[in-house]
Amino acid sequence: MSADLTIKTNYSLLNYNTFGIDAIAAGFVQLKSLDDYIALVKSDILREKPFFILGGGSNVVFSDHYEGIVVHPANKGIRLIEKQNDRCFVEANAGEVWADFVNHCIDNGWYGLENLAAIPGTVGAAPVQNVGAYGKEAKDVISRVHLIEIETGEERWVSVEDCEFGYRWSRFKGEWSNRYLIDRVVFALRDEFVPDLSYKALASALTERGIEKPTARQLADTVGEVRDSKLPNPKKTGSAGSFFKNPVVNDAVYQTIKSKYPDIVSFPVGDDRFKLAAGWMIEHCGWKGRNLGNAGVYEKQALVLVNRGGCTGRDVRNLADAIIADVQARFGLKLECEAIFV
Ligand SMILES: Cc1cc2nc3c(=O)[nH]c(=O)nc-3n(C[C@H](O)[C@H](O)[C@H](O)COP(=O)(O)OP(=O)(O)OC[C@H]3O[C@@H](n4cnc5c(N)ncnc54)[C@H](O)[C@@H]3O)c2cc1C
Structure with missing residues (x-):
């Protein structure tokens, strides 16, 4: 295929960001x-x-019109490239829609992505913030990532270790930001389905549905249903999903906060560290369901900021700043945005 680099000018991004800006x-x-x-x-x-x-614009907020060039990876294609015993190495191009990719793998008997079903966005962006949900992260299933260095045009594969994945983090958000284009990702999946039910709310949702031993399809569908009950559907209500990261603190900080707010929602994450539910703190500051300008805090989950209609990037920034200030004043913690302001 020969290259087609048509540059469209003054191009509306309305359909290219889930916040609907x-x-x-x-x-x-x-x-x-x-x-x-x-x-x-x-x-x-x-x-x-x-x-x-x-990519799919599901983790970004455009603060204003963008005066530069928006590069949109839209290359499609999914293929099984190698089979080693029960391991299936599946390569997907960056422009594939993540949720479609997950479904395609399940339909083909390549398992391991079920808990990550229905996350908006593209395959190429999944390594950037190491997408995660229901006890699984992209790093658990990524084998390697193919990159093109923007400055030199050099192509290279990087391993999971090279990417330095963390909670909603990778080198692509740090020193590699804007240095590489991700054009494809290889995933290490399995041809035998072993459900990961380590996340309690997911296990309970299956029990409620009377499903004891889920198939991969049932697990992915249940994940989709639980997500729909908690998160706004981007086709109806603009958002970027969870807007803030859950802060991770050491034991001393945790104990101080816990002594003042005994019912704070938290999870131990090892090494005497605790992840605190940012949504709980935001709700506790009285923000759940409130609006500032045309941006608001989702009534079902305070971690999610939403477009109330005609919302601008400035509305979102003002609301995020007000929440960060209130949480800091009350809990002494500065929330970090998971969504990226452009
Ligand atoms: C309703 C809703 C629910 C969500 N739920 C979750 C969730 O459960 N878990 C979770 O982790 N996230 C969640 N998100 C956030 C979002 O879905 C993920 O961050 C997703 O990976 C973003 O994909 P995207 O293609 O939309 O990337 P974009 O938002 O377009 O871009 C995100 C970042 O990736 C970079 N990027 C994108 N593509 C490439 C590429 N090919 N090469 C190099 N850099 C690239 C961009 O420059 C940007 O820095 C949710 C969002 C919404 C709207």
Whole structure:
């Protein structure tokens, strides 16, 4: 396939961000094949203006119109590339929709992604923040990630260790930000289905449905249903999912907060460290269901900020800042945004 690098100008991003913010990009280029990636990095396009790599736009908030070039990976394709005993190595291109990829794997008998079903966004973005849900993270199933260095055009594979994955974190959010384009990811899955029911709420949801030994499809569908009951559907209500990270604190900080707020929701995460539920703290500050400008705090889950209609990036910033200030004043902790302001 030969490269097609048509740059659309003054391009609306309304359908390219789940918050539904009506931002305009000065330039917008889609990458539909590996040739497009290579042609882009060999051209001067990304040297002349600032650029931002935009997958499904489900973890970003556009603060304003974007004066640079938005690069949109849209290359599709999923293939089984290797089978070693019960291990299935499946390669997926960056532009695949993550939720479709998970379904495709289940339909083909490649297991391990069920708990990560129905997360919005693309395959290429999954390693960036190490997407996680219901006791599983992308790092548990990623085998390697293929990159194209923007500055040099050099192609390379990186391992899970190279990516330095953490809670909603990887090197792609740090020193590798804007340095590489991810064009494809290889996942190490299994041809035998072993359900991961370590997350209590998921196990309870299955029990409530009378399912004792779920199939992969039943598990993924239950994950989808539980998610729908807690999170806004991006097709109906704009959001970026969980807006803030749950702070992780040491035992001393945890004990101080716990002595003042005995019912704070928290989870031990090893090494005398505790993850505190940011949603609980935000709710405790009285923000659940409240609005500021056209941005609001979701009434079913205070960790989620939503578009109340005609919301701008500034509305979201103002609301996020007000919440961060209140939580800091009350709990002495500075919440970090999980969503990225562009
Ligand atoms: C309703 C809702 C629920 C959500 N639930 C969860 C959840 O359960 N768990 C979770 O972890 N997240 C969740 N999210 C957040 C979001 O789905 C993930 O962060 C997702 O991986 C973002 O994918 P995206 O393609 O939309 O990336 P974008 O939002 O477009 O981009 C995210 C980051 O990745 C970079 N990026 C994207 N593609 C590439 C690429 N090909 N190469 C290099 N960099 C790239 C971007 O530059 C940006 O920094 C949720 C969001 C919503 C709206």
